[in-house]
Amino acid sequence: MKPIQYHLAEDTIDNKDVDQLIDWLKTYPRLTKDKVTIQFQEKWSRWLGTAYSVFCNSGSSANLLMYYALLLSGRLKNKKVIVPSVGWVTSIAPAMQFGFEPIMCEADPDTFGLDLNHLENLIKQHNPSTVLAVQVLGVPHKMKELMALKEKYGFILLEDACAAIGAVYHGKKIGTFGDMASFSSYFGHQFSTIEGGLVSTSDKQFNDLLLMLRSHGWSKDLDPAAHKAYLEKYQIDDFHSPFVFFEPGFNLRSTDLNAFIGLGQVDKLDWIVQRRQENHSRYKTNFGNKLYYQKCDPESTICSISFGALASSNDQRKSIVSALVENGVETRIFSAGNLGLHPFWYNRYGKFSAPVADKIHHCGFFLPNNPSLKIEDIDFISDVVLKAL
Numbered sequence: 001m002k003p004i005q006y007h008l009a010e011d012t013i014d015n016k017d018v019d020q021l022i023d024w025l026k027t028y029p030r031l032t033k034d035k036v037t038i039q040f041q042e043k044w045s046r047w048l049g050t051a052y053s054v055f056c057n058s059g060s061s062a063n064l065l066m067y068y069a070l071l072l073s074g075r076l077k078n079k080k081v082i083v084p085s086v087g088w089v090t091s092i093a094p095a096m097q098f099g100f101e102p103i104m105c106e107a108d109p110d111t112f113g114l115d116l117n118h119l120e121n122l123i124k125q126h127n128p129s130t131v132l133a134v135q136v137l138g139v140p141h142k143m144k145e146l147m148a149l150k151e152k153y154g155f156i157l158l159e160d161a162c163a164a165i166g167a168v169y170h171g172k173k174i175g176t177f178g179d180m181a182s183f184s185s186y187f188g189h190q191f192s193t194i195e196g197g198l199v200s201t202s203d204k205q206f207n208d209l210l211l212m213l214r215s216h217g218w219s220k221d222l223d224p225a226a227h228k229a230y231l232e233k234y235q236i237d238d239f240h241s242p243f244v245f246f247e248p249g250f251n252l253r254s255t256d257l258n259a260f261i262g263l264g265q266v267d268k269l270d271w272i273v274q275r276r277q278e279n280h281s282r283y284k285t286n287f288g289n290k291l292y293y294q295k296c297d298p299e300s301t302i303c304s305i306s307f308g309a310l311a312s313s314n315d316q317r318k319s320i321v322s323a324l325v326e327n328g329v330e331t332r333i334f335s336a337g338n339l340g341l342h343p344f345w346y347n348r349y350g351k352f353s354a355p356v357a358d359k360i361h362h363c364g365f366f367l368p369n370n371p372s373l374k375i376e377d378i379d380f381i382s383d384v385v386l387k388a389l
Contacts, residue, residue, distance in 0.1 A: 002328035006381055008306055009188035010372040012272055017264050024260055033215075033253045040259035043266050044198060049176050052207035053200040055259060056214055059162035059184025060090035061252040062197035066158050066180045067094035069199075069209040070130065072247060075156065080128035082119060082155075085338050085357035086112050087134035091160045092339060095132070096348065103128065104340050106354035110295045112308070113141035115356065116149065123153050130156045135164035135174050137335065138190070138276070138304035139294040143169045143177050158182075162197070165190035166273030166303035169296075180206055189305050191265040191272055193258040209247070217249030218242065275371035276303050279378050283307045283367065286382035290389060306366035308334050309385075314362045316389070321365060323388035329381050334364025 029036070037055050045053040056062055070076065079100045083092045086107045095102045103126055106115040113136050122128070131150070135141055150157050159178025161167075167174040175181040180203070185196035199210050204226075211221040219227045220242050230236070236244050265272075280302050287293060293309040296302060311317035324331045338361035339345055340352025367381055 004330045005328035006330060006368045006377060008330045008366060008368045010370040011187060012192045012265060012371065013261060017261060020264055021260060029256065031257045032255055034256050036256035037259040040262040043263060045200060047266050047269065048200055049173055050200040051202040053198050054210040054214055055254050056197050056252040057254045058195055059182055059186060059197035062182035062199045063090050063160060064094045065199050065210050065213055065252060066182055067098055068213055069206050070156060071098050072209055073205060076129040078129050080126050081130040081132060082122050082128050083132050084114050084134045085340050085352060085354060086136055086335060086360055087160060087339060088336060089339065089344060091132060091134055104352040107356040107360060109356050111139050111141045112136040112294055112360060116142060116145050120149060128155060130158060132158045132160060134160040135167060137294065137306060137308045138164045138167045139302050140167050140169040140174050140296045140300040147177060163189055163305045168301040170299045175200060179203060185262060190276065190303060191269055193262040193265065196254050196258050212247050213249040214252050215249060216251060217245040217247035219246055272371050273303050276369055277301055279369045279373055280304045280307055282375055282378040283382060286379065290386060304369050307369050308364065308366060310359060311363045317363050317365055320385055320388045323384050327384045329384060330368060332366050334360050334366060337361030337364060
């Protein structure tokens with residue numbers, strides 16, 4: 001067995017980024033959340049194409065904030081939410097923690113996102129207020145059809161784009177379709193602030209709730225007009241206003257240190273996205289019809305954190321994984337497989353089993369895709385898989 005030479009993730013924070021951080025630290029700035037966090041939020045929003053963004057300490061916290069802001073918004077006709085079978089535990093866990101009624105949906109055979117036929121059947125049966133869509137592994141889902149269902153049935157759409165930064169659907173960036181969207185800037189994702197996450201929205205009410213919930217439930221982070229409106233509504237003495245808690249919030253803030261790194265990451269994000277897209281396209285070219293992998297329509301652009309594929313069987317996956325390990329290529333199961341087959345779910349709701357989600361669970365695996373990998377690296381990894389087939 002060779003030592004790992006081809007990693008699933010490599011740090012996007014390079015020596016230049018560290019040198020810039022050191023120079024900034026030598027100015028002895030304030031390191032906790034302050035002005036740099038605001039600058040990062042604004043810069044990220046401009047890059048993404050949305051009105052507002054809230055920087056927090058992880059993508060999981062971003063999901064937590066999304067659900068709770070929705071819960072407190074007063075817009076829910078009920079607490080039913082359709083959730084995907086393929087995603088991450090913290091895409092679903094906040095719904096459980098806040099007393100929603102999560103209803104699991106089968107995976108689409110192309111993108112591995114929500115199966116839209118199953119989704120519509122669930123909507124007709126349950127009339128949910130909310131749908132959570134995960135943009136699985138940076139492969140854009142069938143958003144034209146999903147948005148048509150949103151228009152038809154009037155649900156609120158939460159978009160988990162934690163692993164889809166830089167993916168594009170028909171010229172529009174993923175993460176700008178939902179009423180709110182979450183992103184992760186963790187080491188293993190498209191770009192890194194060491195740890196971090198964002199919620200983006202173009203809805204002012206949601207943004208104000210997100211800002212308050214991120215920091216204890218106070219109004220200090222709101223714009224002056226919104227802050228004043230809260231004081232007047234509750235007739236608060238302005239002397240006490242910085243420490244009045246309007247909602248039962250959390251402390252999910254990140255720091256200006258992380259935000260400073262984020263500013264530099266956004267500067268090179270287009271390059272990072274391009275490299276990931278090139279690598280992903282090379283895998284697709286190399287495999288052709290010889291391996292089953294995620295697909296999207298040709299007018300969309302994939303920006304994956306890893307290349308996701310399915311073996312024909314569990315035994316074939318074992319053979320592929322063995323060959324990859326022997327050749328120094330890091331791999332793992334596909335995300336978490338079918339979340340409906342994990343104890344956190346079936347201990348509460350029973351096991352969820354569906355053909356595509358189960359296939360992903362038992363046969364799925366990841367191949368490395370990060371900006372440090374060259375085309376010849378992708379060719380070598382592809383060759384290892386093809387020989388194992």
